[in-house]
Amino acid sequence: MAYHDDLIQHAVFLSELNLPHEPKQVDLRRAVSAAYYGFFHLLTTEAAQNWKHQGQRDRFARMFDHGRMKTCSSRVSSRPLPVDPAALPVATDMKLVADSFIKLQQARHTADYDNSKVWSRTQVWEMIAQTQDAMAAWSNIREEEIAQDYLLDLMGSR
Amino acid sequence: MTLPRGVAQPTELIKRLNALQPFLSGVVNLRYTVDNDWSGDPALFFWITLSDEAARQAVLPQNSRRIMEFITQRLDPIGQWDLIPYFNFRSQSEQATLKEEVFG
Numbered sequence: 456m457a458y459h460d461d462l463i464q465h466a467v468f469l470s471e472l473n474l475p476h477e478p479k480q481v482d483l484r485r486a487v488s489a490a491y492y493g494f495f496h497l498l499t500t501e502a503a504q505n506w507k508h509q510g511q512r513d514r515f516a517r518m519f520d521h522g523r524m525k526t527c528s529s530r531v532s533s534r535p536l537p538v539d540p541a542a543l544p545v546a547t548d549m550k551l552v553a554d555s556f557i558k559l560q561q562a563r564h565t566a567d568y569d570n571s572k573v574w575s576r577t578q579v580w581e582m583i584a585q586t587q588d589a590m591a592a593w594s595n596i597r598e599e600e601i602a603q604d605y606l607l608d609l610m611g612s613r
Numbered sequence: 614m615t616l617p618r619g620v621a622q623p624t625e626l627i628k629r630l631n632a633l634q635p636f637l638s639g640v641v642n643l644r645y646t647v648d649n650d651w652s653g654d655p656a657l658f659f660w661i662t663l664s665d666e667a668a669r670q671a672v673l674p675q676n677s678r679r680i681m682e683f684i685t686q687r688l689d690p691i692g693q694w695d696l697i698p699y700f701n702f703r704s705q706s707e708q709a710t711l712k713e714e715v716f717g
Contacts (some may be wrong), residue, residue: 565651575703577704578703585674585677586676588678
């Protein structure tokens with residue numbers, strides 16, 4: 456199983472620990488972080504696949520910066536959807552991917568750094584579901600030009 | 614630097630947010646705060662309490678998606694108010710235990 460899938464499974468596992476009793480905050484926070492990193496690694500691994508030299512792909516994947524990825528995703532997210540019905544499904548999936556990336560990144564930042572924030576299972580399950588939706592949307596469009604442009608732009612190339 | 618419209622015109626924003634009522638089915642309470650996100654971008658944080666039924670794990674994804682789409686379409690936080698929307702959901706029984714002020 457791919458690393459990003461393992462991370463999502465790990466997020467689900469952590470979120471369900473101690474059921475039916477109250478969850479521990481540490482488990483919920485780590486679950487949010489794992490979900491974000493699942494999506495992060497999916498995208499950076501996909502981008503690295505385009506690098507010709509296989510032995511350098513892990514190094515390539517480490518070049519991504521969270522802030523630049525957010526800037527790129529915000530640009531995609533704020534684009535209006537196309538009027539052309541034929542272009543709509545791909546653009547809608549692309550927007551879902553970019554929107555989800557922004558939201559998951561914010562959640563991960565709060566989970567990892569803001570000790571004043573209290574998490575609930577519902578919040579975490581919603582974040583995990585959003586990650587799974589975004590991964591499914593990515594799977595639909597990954598070979599499309601708009602998706603490949605997004606991967607390149609995630610590096611902050613423009 | 615130009616202020617985001619949602620910050621420069623708070624009264625207008627509140628008016629539009631109030632117009633989101635009556636809440637969609639499954640929503641028990643909806644609150645919001647305007648703040649910067651982790652990278653300093655202006656943002657609109659929604660704190661939404663759902664009924665326990667609407668927050669069940671099996672139906673939560675559909676319900677949260679429906680609510681987020683409704684708010685995004687009605688309000689257009691990025692396009693109209695220059696604010697990135699962030700959504701946080703919690704069940705009524707969770708909020709009864711946690712009593713977090715931001716959820717109301």
